[in-house]
Amino acid sequence: MTExxxxxxxxxxxxxxxxxxxxxxxxxxxxxxTYTPEEIILSAGFTxxxxxxxxxxxxxxxxxxxxxxxxxxxxxxxxxNDISKLSAIVFANxxxxxxxxxxxxxxxxxxxxxxxxxxxxxxxxASLKHFSNNLFELAGFLGELQKSKIEFxxxxxxxxxxxxxxxxxxxxxxxxxxxxxxVDNSDYFDILKLSMISEPEIFVQDLHTYLExxxxxxATLEIVGDSENDGFPPRIMIIGNFINESKxxxxxxxxxxxIGATDLCNSSRYYEGLVEDMEDMENASKNSTIESLLGAIAxxxxxxxxxxxxxxxxxxxxxxxxxxxxxxxxxxxxxxxKFCDNxxxxxxxxxxxxxxxxxxxxxxxIEHNNFSEGQIKTRIQAFLEIL
Amino acid sequence: MGFAENIRETLxxxxxxxxxxxxxxxxxxxxxxxxxxxxxxxxxASKSDKYLNIATIKNIKKAYCQKYPVxxxxxxxxxxxxxxxxxxxxxxxxMAGFTAGIGIADKTLKEASARWYTPDLCxxxxxxxxxxxxxxxxxxxxxxxxxxxxxxxxxxxxxxxxKYNIEDNFYLIDVPYNKTADSIKYLAxxxxxISTNISKKMGKQVDMDKFKNTIRLSNExxxxxxxxxxIRKELLIYPKNFNxxxxxxxxxxxAGTKDAVVVYKNIYFELKDFLEKQKGSSGNKKSGSNIKIxxxxxxxxxxxxxxxxxxxxxNIFEILENNNCRVVFEEISQVYWxxxxxxxxxxxxxxxxxxxxxxGSVENRMAAILEMVRSYRIDGVILFAHWGCRHSNGSARIxxxxxxxxNVSTLILDGDCLDKNNSxxxxxxTRIQGFMEIINSEQS
Ligand code: SF4
Ligand code: SF4
Numbered sequence: 001m002t003e004x005x006x007x008x009x010x011x012x013x014x015x016x017x018x019x020x021x022x023x024x025x026x027x028x029x030x031x032x033x034t035y036t037p038e039e040i041i042l043s044a045g046f047t048x049x050x051x052x053x054x055x056x057x058x059x060x061x062x063x064x065x066x067x068x069x070x071x072x073x074x075x076x077x078x079x080x081n082d083i084s085k086l087s088a089i090v091f092a093n094x095x096x097x098x099x100x101x102x103x104x105x106x107x108x109x110x111x112x113x114x115x116x117x118x119x120x121x122x123x124x125x126a127s128l129k130h131f132s133n134n135l136f137e138l139a140g141f142l143g144e145l146q147k148s149k150i151e152f153x154x155x156x157x158x159x160x161x162x163x164x165x166x167x168x169x170x171x172x173x174x175x176x177x178x179x180x181x182x183v184d185n186s187d188y189f190d191i192l193k194l195s196m197i198s199e200p201e202i203f204v205q206d207l208h209t210y211l212e213x214x215x216x217x218x219a220t221l222e223i224v225g226d227s228e229n230d231g232f233p234p235r236i237m238i239i240g241n242f243i244n245e246s247k248x249x250x251x252x253x254x255x256x257x258x259i260g261a262t263d264l265c266n267s268s269r270y271y272e273g274l275v276e277d278m279e280d281m282e283n284a285s286k287n288s289t290i291e292s293l294l295g296a297i298a299x300x301x302x303x304x305x306x307x308x309x310x311x312x313x314x315x316x317x318x319x320x321x322x323x324x325x326x327x328x329x330x331x332x333x334x335x336x337x338k339f340c341d342n343x344x345x346x347x348x349x350x351x352x353x354x355x356x357x358x359x360x361x362x363x364x365x366i367e368h369n370n371f372s373e374g375q376i377k378t379r380i381q382a383f384l385e386i387l
Numbered sequence: 388m389g390f391a392e393n394i395r396e397t398l399x400x401x402x403x404x405x406x407x408x409x410x411x412x413x414x415x416x417x418x419x420x421x422x423x424x425x426x427x428x429x430x431x432a433s434k435s436d437k438y439l440n441i442a443t444i445k446n447i448k449k450a451y452c453q454k455y456p457v458x459x460x461x462x463x464x465x466x467x468x469x470x471x472x473x474x475x476x477x478x479x480x481x482m483a484g485f486t487a488g489i490g491i492a493d494k495t496l497k498e499a500s501a502r503w504y505t506p507d508l509c510x511x512x513x514x515x516x517x518x519x520x521x522x523x524x525x526x527x528x529x530x531x532x533x534x535x536x537x538x539x540x541x542x543x544x545x546x547x548x549x550k551y552n553i554e555d556n557f558y559l560i561d562v563p564y565n566k567t568a569d570s571i572k573y574l575a576x577x578x579x580x581i582s583t584n585i586s587k588k589m590g591k592q593v594d595m596d597k598f599k600n601t602i603r604l605s606n607e608x609x610x611x612x613x614x615x616x617x618i619r620k621e622l623l624i625y626p627k628n629f630n631x632x633x634x635x636x637x638x639x640x641x642a643g644t645k646d647a648v649v650v651y652k653n654i655y656f657e658l659k660d661f662l663e664k665q666k667g668s669s670g671n672k673k674s675g676s677n678i679k680i681x682x683x684x685x686x687x688x689x690x691x692x693x694x695x696x697x698x699x700x701x702n703i704f705e706i707l708e709n710n711n712c713r714v715v716f717e718e719i720s721q722v723y724w725x726x727x728x729x730x731x732x733x734x735x736x737x738x739x740x741x742x743x744x745x746x747g748s749v750e751n752r753m754a755a756i757l758e759m760v761r762s763y764r765i766d767g768v769i770l771f772a773h774w775g776c777r778h779s780n781g782s783a784r785i786x787x788x789x790x791x792x793x794n795v796s797t798l799i800l801d802g803d804c805l806d807k808n809n810s811x812x813x814x815x816x817t818r819i820q821g822f823m824e825i826i827n828s829e830q831s
Contacts, residue, residue, distance in 0.1 A: 100781030118564035311559035345542035
């Protein structure tokens with residue numbers, strides 16, 4: 001038991017408080033898309049809970065066609081089962097599937113208040129303004145549920161708090177990509193999952209303590225990062241949509257596959273990028289308005305690493321390229337949830353772009369909550385062999 | 388097969404055998420020239436079909452002839468914008484329908500698969516992307532798409548822009564979810580910016596007089612389209628081969644041109660004739676009417692068609708007619724927008740886009756469907772559930788339940804608009820027959 005990984009391995013010990021999410025006295029508001037600002041939900045006095053869609057689809061099947069996003073189907077199952085006891089749900093206008101899920105929820109579960117947040121697909125001054133206005137509407141919706149208005153100070157504090165959480169998660173990513181023996185795939189994704197569903201204040205405390213311990217351990221592991229960068233095993237980048245499959249992360253470990261970077265909507269696209277201009281806010285006088293804070297939030301969300309839903313796929317290609325260079329990536333594994341048009345339609349472009357730059361890629365389509373481990377493992381193994 | 392159909396079959400086979408852009412351009416150059424085009428037009432069985440085909444060939448020829456700047460456009464754009472900017476629109480989704488019509492979709496879809504477009508994606512976009520990769524479509528100078536109604540166009544258009552190396556000339560019009568004063572402003576500002584930007588790239592200024600004229604023509608087309616739709620509230624007998632789902636190009640892509648006005652004016656007068664004949668013949672079946680009335684008008688079931696139809700050879704509509712059912716209206720034919728204001732072109736076009744029932748919540752689509760059910764006294768609704776269309780099929784449950792609550796039966800007919808191998812004719816027949824039985828029993 002002297003190996004560092006054995007001492008730190010068991011995440012549940014470090015995050016035992018976060019696991020006890022039932023302790024949270026606050027009402028919960030569900031969200032699904034990473035373009036939903038948690039800081040606004042928090043400032044209205046709710047705990048933001050991401051709907052992970054972990055329920056096996058049963059009743060939900062009858063509401064959607066067979067070839068429909070399985071993540072959204074199982075999310076609908078979770079909403080129907082009311083497991084998280086949500087006071088409201090914030091949807092985002094992210095894709096065709098999400099718009100339809102919102103319709104279904106409004107029609108067949110009207111007792112749960114729901115809000116559709118319109119998120120622009122372009123990043124211009126006008127779209128920023130439009131998005132800020134929509135965030136104002138969202139703040140109004142949440143305030144009304146609490147029969148109060150969101151206060152400037154609360155929102156400012158929430159922004160600072162969520163920024164802190166993001167900074168810690170980014171630090172976690174650093175240890176994960178540099179010291180895989182301390183933070184492995186399963187740890188990383190388990191912690192990320194917790195970050196989206198547990199009481200935020202407790203989670204941040206747990207994460208802070210955990211990272212301090214990891215920092216201590218890493219200090220003893222000199223040049224581990226470099227030795228892991230010597231080209232073997234080759235570093236892989238994972239790109240995809242919402243891939244929340246613990247079996248998959250275990251498979252990577254079994255295959256001795258080193259993930260050097262991830263670009264998923266439950267990894268970097270969730271925590272990268274801060275709400276900035278906080279300094280201006282510090283200096284802001286009494287005249288400071290909620291609108292100015294909402295503007296800063298809108299800017300963070302429109303400038304964070306892009307989801308494939310955004311219009312300018314050139315920016316996405318650029319982000320991927322930078323990630324590949326910065327992390328010494330040798331191959332890309334592209335995961336798409338089945339029937340996700342935004343993701344599926346990005347791959348032809350990405351593949352061509354990668355092949356022009358000499359980076360190999362593997363395309364894997366998976367069913368949410370229900371994929372064949374053996375088959376996927378064989379394909380990944382074959383891919384690793386050709387790298 | 389008659390003489391006219393023989394010509395068309397020969398043309399199809401020639402294109403199938405010489406699948407390249409130059410050959411398509413050559414064929415269009417011949418068929419679209421004077422006096423061949425008017426003569427070719429005469430081979431069509433009805434006036435509606437004749438003017439539709441003349442306008443279509445004329446405009447596609449223009450896009451292929453390499454003399455004008457071409458802009459690819461997604462289906463629900465306000466095409467008045469493109470016409471005002473002197474761009475020749477080319478609609479890849481509509482042209483994908485043609486790939487099925489002329490029997491080359493097998494090839495375009497195969498090409499798309501080879502380029503990693505998975506079979507789960509909508510075939511309109513897969514086939515169009517395959518055609519782009521096979522260099523069958525004209526070279527564009529600009530690509531303009533909108534987020535209305537689905538996610539697919541903005542992705543495939545970007546990929547096309549990359550292929551043609553003109554990413555800077557790719558524009559996405561981001562259509563807001565709600566229709567509010569703020570969203571009209573946001574959308575109008577995008578339309579104005581795009582116009583300025585494109586004009587600049589073309590070395591000129593936005594010509595507001597041109598905009599005014601285009602808007603005037605668009606309103607004229609709207610006037611005739613409304614009149615056509617009014618007649619259809621009564622009409623049960625139609626010219627041979629008439630199908631409202633065939634008029635997508637003039638209804639969308641030619642809005643703001645004289646061609647759209649001519650097409651709809653002619654449909655109106657032809658349908659008006661038919662209505663008069665219908666009225667004359669309904670009292671006295673031996674009234675000398677030269678129209679072959681297949682249906683017993685009194686017993687004809689009135690069907691509303693949702694989404695699109697298969698564009699390859701099929702007999703769905705014949706089956707319906709043989710079962711005494713007539714599609715009296717299609718969702719796609721609805722004039723959903725208010726009259727445009729030439730003094731405020733950008734706001735007007737923004738309002739047109741935001742009035743589209745497929746934008747935003749399904750409540751908008753549902754309200755439009757219920758209004759059509761009421762005005763066209765609909766007995767049954769058929770939603771053609773085109774494989775891979777998440778936006779439309781994702782609403783099927785709500786559409787069916789809402790219509791049931793309004794005592795209207797709905798048939799969700801699974802199939803594929805382009806890929807005949809993904810549609811089972813036998814199953815479609817069985818489902819339609821089952822549906823007819825339900826409607827008939829409800830009425831009795
Ligand atoms: S995975 Fe794709 S289809 Fe599903 S919710 Fe996300 S963006 Fe939409
Ligand atoms: S059929 Fe549906 S998915 Fe396909 S292009 Fe039309 S709206 Fe989009």
